[in-house]
Structures are given as structure tokens and as C-alpha cells.
Amino acid sequence: MGSKSDWDTMVHAAEMLDSLGVAHETKIVSAHRTPERLYEYARAARGRGLKVIIAGAGGAAHLPGMAASMTIIPVLGVPVETKSLKGMDSLLSIVQMPAGIPVGTLAIGKAGAINAALLAASILAAGDERLAERLERHRSEQTASVADSPE
Ligand code: RP5
Numbered sequence: 001m002g003s004k005s006d007w008d009t010m011v012h013a014a015e016m017l018d019s020l021g022v023a024h025e026t027k028i029v030s031a032h033r034t035p036e037r038l039y040e041y042a043r044a045a046r047g048r049g050l051k052v053i054i055a056g057a058g059g060a061a062h063l064p065g066m067a068a069s070m071t072i073i074p075v076l077g078v079p080v081e082t083k084s085l086k087g088m089d090s091l092l093s094i095v096q097m098p099a100g101i102p103v104g105t106l107a108i109g110k111a112g113a114i115n116a117a118l119l120a121a122s123i124l125a126a127g128d129e130r131l132a133e134r135l136e137r138h139r140s141e142q143t144a145s146v147a148d149s150p151e
Helices: 004-020 035-045 063-069 088-095 110-125 129-144
Strands: 053-057 075-079
Touching: 004 053, 004 075, 004 110, 004 129, 035 063, 053 063, 053 110, 063 075, 063 088, 075 088, 075 110, 110 129
Parallel strands: 053 075
Antiparallel strands: none
């Protein structure tokens, strides 16, 4: 994530990964304030064995696109909700990547963070049958938890 202030949103991705048993790390890497940290992180990611990067950022959110430009690992972008523009700024700056460098963009805020984790797990499940089974179980439990009436 681009800032410690993004953690309130990105913690939902971390919690979903935890609940699915997906190993992960959480880092603050700012495209603006720590550009060299971003360069080193993205450049080293594949060699360190990382398989997917979830990048959450707000405002002029360059982090996902810049990370994606420096690695072929799939990058999932989470637009963090902002006070001034409600995250529309984050969304548009993450989703509107020019052709050639893809970022898989999720919804603004908590829903996007949760779905980024689920999508990362789906990507990883392509080569991990046990994770695929855990994802199937998660879906079944979610379905079973939906009441058929609001009262
Ligand atoms: C972005 O600027 C971060 O991703 C964060 O969402 C936003 C504001 O950061 P802070 O000023 O709260 O550190 O780089």
C-alpha cells in the first residue's frame, strides 16, 4: 500500500488472505514518497517468489501502474477511498492504464480489498488444488450464509 493510512482498507485484503490460508506480506511502498523502495520491491518481487501483488493506493494513485511496469507478476489495484473525491480519483488513476501494462482494478475501498484477495487466491488456485478446494468451500459457506428474507 502507498501509505499507512491505506491500512484501514487493505487490512480487509490481508484478513481474507489469512482466512484462505494464503501466505502474504504487507508493505508500505509509496510511488511518490519512496520511489526507490518501489523500484527495488517491484524489481525483486518475482525473484523472491511472489506470485501476485495487490497494490492499494489513493488519490493520484500511481503505485499499481508503476509496480506493474516493473514486473510481469499480475498486479491487482485497489482504489482507496479518499475524503475529497470519495475514491473516484484513485479509481480513475488506477483503472485507466494505457495499453501494454495491465493492472487488474477492483472496486473502491473495502469491497475492492476483499475482492483483490479473492482474485489473487483464484489466480494462485490455478496451480494449487488445495487452495482451490478452500476457495470452493468459502463460496459454499458464503452462499449458505445468505438469508432468504430480511426478517
Ligand atoms: C497515496 O496517498 C496513498 O496511497 C494514500 O492513499 C494517499 C494519502 O496518503 P497519506 O497522506 O495519508 O499518507 O500515496
